[in-house]
Amino acid sequence: MKRITDIRGLRLKANEIRKDLIKMLVHAGSGHSAGPLGMADVFTALYFAILRHNPHKPLWKDRDRLFLSNGHIVPVRYVTMAYAGYFPKKWLSTLRKLGSRLQGHPERERMPGLETTSGPLGSGLAQAAGYAYAARMDNKKFRVYCICSDGEHDAGNHWEAVLFAGKYKLSNLTAIVDRNNIQIDGHTEEVMPLEPLEDKYKAFNWHVLHIDGHNFREIIAAVDHAKAVYERPTVIIAHTIPGKGVSFMENMPEWHGKPPKPEEARVALHELRTLGGKIRGEHE
Amino acid sequence: MKMHLSPKLYSPAVEQAPTRNGYGEGLVEAGKKYPEVVALCADLTESTRTEGFKKAFPERFIEIGVAEQLLATVASGMANYGKIPFMSSYAAFSPGRNWEQIRTTIALNNVPVKIAGMHAGISVGPDGATHQQLEDIALMRAMPNMTVIVPTDAIESRKATLAAAIYLKPVYLRFGREKVPVITTEKTPFKIGRAEIYREGKDVTVIACGSLVYEALIAAEHLKKTISVQVINCHTIKPLDSKTILRAVRKTRAVVTAEEHQVTGGLGGAVAELLGKAYPVPLEMIGVQDRFGESGQPGELMRKFGLTSTGIIAAVKRAVRRK
Numbered sequence: 001m002k003r004i005t006d007i008r009g010l011r012l013k014a015n016e017i018r019k020d021l022i023k024m025l026v027h028a029g030s031g032h033s034a035g036p037l038g039m040a041d042v043f044t045a046l047y048f049a050i051l052r053h054n055p056h057k058p059l060w061k062d063r064d065r066l067f068l069s070n071g072h073i074v075p076v077r078y079v080t081m082a083y084a085g086y087f088p089k090k091w092l093s094t095l096r097k098l099g100s101r102l103q104g105h106p107e108r109e110r111m112p113g114l115e116t117t118s119g120p121l122g123s124g125l126a127q128a129a130g131y132a133y134a135a136r137m138d139n140k141k142f143r144v145y146c147i148c149s150d151g152e153h154d155a156g157n158h159w160e161a162v163l164f165a166g167k168y169k170l171s172n173l174t175a176i177v178d179r180n181n182i183q184i185d186g187h188t189e190e191v192m193p194l195e196p197l198e199d200k201y202k203a204f205n206w207h208v209l210h211i212d213g214h215n216f217r218e219i220i221a222a223v224d225h226a227k228a229v230y231e232r233p234t235v236i237i238a239h240t241i242p243g244k245g246v247s248f249m250e251n252m253p254e255w256h257g258k259p260p261k262p263e264e265a266r267v268a269l270h271e272l273r274t275l276g277g278k279i280r281g282e283h284e
Numbered sequence: 285m286k287m288h289l290s291p292k293l294y295s296p297a298v299e300q301a302p303t304r305n306g307y308g309e310g311l312v313e314a315g316k317k318y319p320e321v322v323a324l325c326a327d328l329t330e331s332t333r334t335e336g337f338k339k340a341f342p343e344r345f346i347e348i349g350v351a352e353q354l355l356a357t358v359a360s361g362m363a364n365y366g367k368i369p370f371m372s373s374y375a376a377f378s379p380g381r382n383w384e385q386i387r388t389t390i391a392l393n394n395v396p397v398k399i400a401g402m403h404a405g406i407s408v409g410p411d412g413a414t415h416q417q418l419e420d421i422a423l424m425r426a427m428p429n430m431t432v433i434v435p436t437d438a439i440e441s442r443k444a445t446l447a448a449a450i451y452l453k454p455v456y457l458r459f460g461r462e463k464v465p466v467i468t469t470e471k472t473p474f475k476i477g478r479a480e481i482y483r484e485g486k487d488v489t490v491i492a493c494g495s496l497v498y499e500a501l502i503a504a505e506h507l508k509k510t511i512s513v514q515v516i517n518c519h520t521i522k523p524l525d526s527k528t529i530l531r532a533v534r535k536t537r538a539v540v541t542a543e544e545h546q547v548t549g550g551l552g553g554a555v556a557e558l559l560g561k562a563y564p565v566p567l568e569m570i571g572v573q574d575r576f577g578e579s580g581q582p583g584e585l586m587r588k589f590g591l592t593s594t595g596i597i598a599a600v601k602r603a604v605r606r607k
Contacts, residue, residue: 107392107393108364108393108394109393109394115364116360116361116364116389116393117388117389117392117393118388118389119388120384120385120388122353123353123357123385123388123389126353126354126357126358126360126361127357127358127360127361127364127389128361129358129361130357130358130359130360130361130362130364130365130369131361131362131364131365132361133346133358133361133362134322134361134362134365134366134367135365137322137343137344137367156353157353157354157357157385160349160351160353160354161354161357161358163349163351163354164348164349164351164354164358
């Protein structure tokens with residue numbers, strides 16, 4: 001896999017990934033739209049510029065580990081992994097279908113490279129923390145990343161993990177929170193207010209960074225910064241726009257848990273192909 | 285096969301020890317043998333008998349605090365990495381509180397975490413119903429990929445702990461708080477998934493687990509002049525040793541199950557499922573009859589709930605009458 005070293009290249013790759021996401025979701029007929037689109041830039045940055053990994057050796061022992069706690073956004077991980085060369089892109093059309101490795105929520109044993117099985121919210125960070133703890137016992141140098149949603153901060157299990165990682169000073173662990181402010185029942189600050197989120201993490205002895213989750217420079221710089229933090233886990237609060245790249249999905253909670261209909265997908269793909277109307281699409 | 289049971293088995297001088305002690309010893313031994321073994325505990329290090337391991341291997345002991353969901357999920361992460369985590373707490377809380385975490389992150393994820401549930405059953409006594417876990421076998425047995433073991437005494441508990449350490453699947457081990465008779469010896473065979481016939485008999489088969497195996501043996505001894513009772517120690521409830529059970533039941537054609545657990549979903553449930561499918565015969569179930577426990581001395585409670593040799597004797601007679 002070729003790493004992408006320029007911002008423009010990453011941006012174009014993320015756009016490709018968003019297009020395949022729309023196609024995949026419309027084909028699956030169920031699944032989540034907003035979260036995966038919102039995290040396409042973070043996943044692109046991770047797989048093409050940040051993680052030490054080898055798509056041909058998904059279980060390479062020195063790879064960086066990427067846990068996905070909010071398993072429902074796994075479509076964006078599948079598309080990004082396919083683009084990185086973990087498996088053929090044609091498998092993407094099997095999402096959520098009988099017999100597919102691409103389960104509706106990720107399952108470790110079905111697809112090497114997913115690292116764990118997740119979906120029920122609030123349990124991913126603790127797994128990543130346990131993994132990071134075990135790796136540190138053996139002086140392993142790889143890093144453990146865990147992507148979490150903001151909505152799953154409602155769950156006690158998540159905060160138990162925040163306590164644990166703070167106590168044990170797991171500096172090999174970096175959490176990336178998709179701060180898109182929506183969850184199924186509405187805006188996070190209405191459903192169960194999380195703010196001041198930064199102060200909460202700080203009070204639990206974490207190092208906190210904020211980034212624009214669509215700015216590749218900031219994503220990469222924050223992850224590098226976290227590597228240099230001593231004796232503390234780092235949380236990168238990535239401010240993202242749910243549904244990013246498709247105007248009628250952006251910031252709309254109702255797009256959290258449903259896929260686009262074919263007609264909506266056509267409009268969405270047109271927007272993505274034309275970069276929001278800025279250029280003429282190749283299929284126009 | 286010779287069972288090498290304790291020579292003092294039927295004597296009042298039979299030794300007594302809590303099964304959790306066997307767990308503690310087995311854990312230290314597993315730690316010495318296998319460097320991957322780590323122990324996690326949720327603020328109950330002494331009473332779960334994890335203390336010995338903590339002293340022997342402080343760098344491989346992880347204190348989790350009063351957080352059973354965290355206990356399960358951190359253990360999952362460590363097993364996923366390549367460690368062999370033993371996570372212990374009271375069965376009322378683990379698997380009582382963290383069932384979903386065990387299901388998703390351990391069983392479905394298929395990582396070899398060993399879950400030790402202590403103070404199971406009503407015999408925990410004065411603490412009362414909140415702490416008397418009577419549904420854990422059902423909770424764990426219903427879960428794919430999970431192995432469920434209820435050792436009968438402290439010696440078997442040590443063997444089960446050692447065997448679980450190198451068993452490549454998730455395992456649930458159930459232990460009690462109180463002293464119970466030590467009926468096996470070092471030479472008694474133990475293998476995960478294999479029920480052992482501890483006493484031959486031809487009229488009724490009693491299939492028991494935990495301390496009820498002892499009660500069943502005492503019942504059999506008491507009845508020996510009138511009814512010939514076969515006693516099976518069915519320490520592994522999942523996978524159930526259907527071969528041994530069916531072979532035994534084809535001979536006796538009447539069954540009593542005995543366990544310190546709800547009659548729904550535990551050993552009795554597992555045996556009923558098997559016999560219903562393969563060989564229906566009269567079946568009596570000794571266990572807690574769909575109610576919660578209460579405070580009291582362990583012995584008083586076991587008597588009140590009929591989890592004694594007396595209760596088993598009555599059930600054996602009922603089973604024989606139904607033949």
